[in-house]
Amino acid sequence: MLTRDLMRSSLRNPFRSWWDPFGQMQRFGEDFDRAFDGVQRPVASEYPALNVWDNKEEVVVTAELSGFGPDDVEVSVVQNSLTLRGSRAPEELKQGEAYHRRERWSGRFVRTLELPFEVDHGKVDAQFHNGVLSIRLPRAPQNLPKKIAVKAS
Amino acid sequence: MTTQTQEVQKQESQPVETAERTRPRRTFSPRTDVFETQDAIVVVADMPGVEEKSLDIILEKNVLTLRGKAGFEAPKNYSLVYNEYADGDYERSFVLSDGVDRDEIDAVVKNGVLRLRLPKTKQAAARKIPVKAG
Numbered sequence: 001m002l003t004r005d006l007m008r009s010s011l012r013n014p015f016r017s018w019w020d021p022f023g024q025m026q027r028f029g030e031d032f033d034r035a036f037d038g039v040q041r042p043v044a045s046e047y048p049a050l051n052v053w054d055n056k057e058e059v060v061v062t063a064e065l066s067g068f069g070p071d072d073v074e075v076s077v078v079q080n081s082l083t084l085r086g087s088r089a090p091e092e093l094k095q096g097e098a099y100h101r102r103e104r105w106s107g108r109f110v111r112t113l114e115l116p117f118e119v120d121h122g123k124v125d126a127q128f129h130n131g132v133l134s135i136r137l138p139r140a141p142q143n144l145p146k147k148i149a150v151k152a153s
Numbered sequence: 154m155t156t157q158t159q160e161v162q163k164q165e166s167q168p169v170e171t172a173e174r175t176r177p178r179r180t181f182s183p184r185t186d187v188f189e190t191q192d193a194i195v196v197v198a199d200m201p202g203v204e205e206k207s208l209d210i211i212l213e214k215n216v217l218t219l220r221g222k223a224g225f226e227a228p229k230n231y232s233l234v235y236n237e238y239a240d241g242d243y244e245r246s247f248v249l250s251d252g253v254d255r256d257e258i259d260a261v262v263k264n265g266v267l268r269l270r271l272p273k274t275k276q277a278a279a280r281k282i283p284v285k286a287g
Contacts (some may be wrong), residue, residue, distance in 0.1 A: 049163075052235035053228050060228045064201035064238060066265030091197065093188060101187040104199055131201035131265020132225050 047109045048084070056145060058138040059115060066131030067104075075126045075135055077119050082137065083112045117143045166244045179241035183219070183267075187247075194253065194271045200243045201225075201265035208267065210260055218246045219267065252276070 048063040061082060065073060073086040090106035093099070118140040126135040166182035183198040200208070202223030209220040221243040227233070252273050259270040 049238035050235070051233060051238060053231035054234040055231045059234075060231055062225075064240075064265075066199040066201035069264055091186060091188065094190070097188055097190045099186065099188045100194075101185060103184040104186045104197065105184070128264070129202075130204050130224065130262075131199075134228075 046111050047105060048111065050111070050113060052113075058136055060134055060136050061113065062132060062134045064131065065128075065133050068128070068131065068133070070128050073128075073133060075124075077121055077124055077137065080115045080118050081112050082115060082119070082135065083110065084133075085110050163238060179239055180244045181241050182245050183221070183243045185245065192273055194273070196247065196267075196269040196271065198243075198245065198267045198269075199265065200262075200267055202240060203243065203262065203265055203267070205262050208260075208262060210258075210269070212249075212255060212258070215249045215251070216246050217249050217269075217271075218244070219269075220244050221267070 048065050051062045053060040053062070063084065065086065067088050068086055072088065073084060076083045076085075085108075087108040088106050115137065120138045120140045123138045124136065126133065164182045164184075166180045183200045185196060185198040187194065187196050189195075196217075196219075198219060200219075200221040200223070202225040203221035204224060207222040207224055209218075211218045211220070223240050223242055225240050249271065254272045254274045257272045259272075261268045
């Protein structure tokens, strides 16, 4: 019954069956999404892009910051938020020198990441290795997950 | 917002013709600056995670290829819970002009940034030509 109604409505509007740009667009979008489904698509709107790794006791935050040295990045932790600050100076060209291609990022950045727990400030450890920054953030002891034994009554 | 996103995102490299990869990792095209000085062309490429041992620079005919293996290892016994970038290797090729002195190319890696200096040959270096009043 319902199908017949639908058929009738498409008969009434003969353009509907083949002239349906919005429907086509939507279908294309779905196909597109399907084609890329399961592919990791890193999306970051802020610099630098961060990855966060977790085990039960601590979190490791990594960022690709090539061209920065340990002195160019400031890492600070307040309660449960981690802030990264840094700047990378652009290449200074002398007179008569010219760019053919310029793709590298330069400037200043501030990025704050809110963590779901309080951090043990004294044990935070940040390391730079070939332009990859990794920061180890242990949970504050009072925030560690506690296992509660269930007793049979 | 869109342009900002593009700026931060890494670009995956196009496969180099005739060569297929055998390493099961993603490959990125490093962001690169190229500028020309009086006597050289300087190539600066961002390759975070790459060190001097894991970097190959190959000059074949007039094609300069940079290949870097990122040495970043996922921390053990941790799981990735938030992910904005993917790590992988780097690959990019440039076609050089004839005016480069191939024997004097100099490459330095520091903090994940490769700096290549390609000196110009004597003939190609900029020369100032005095103009006489006639």
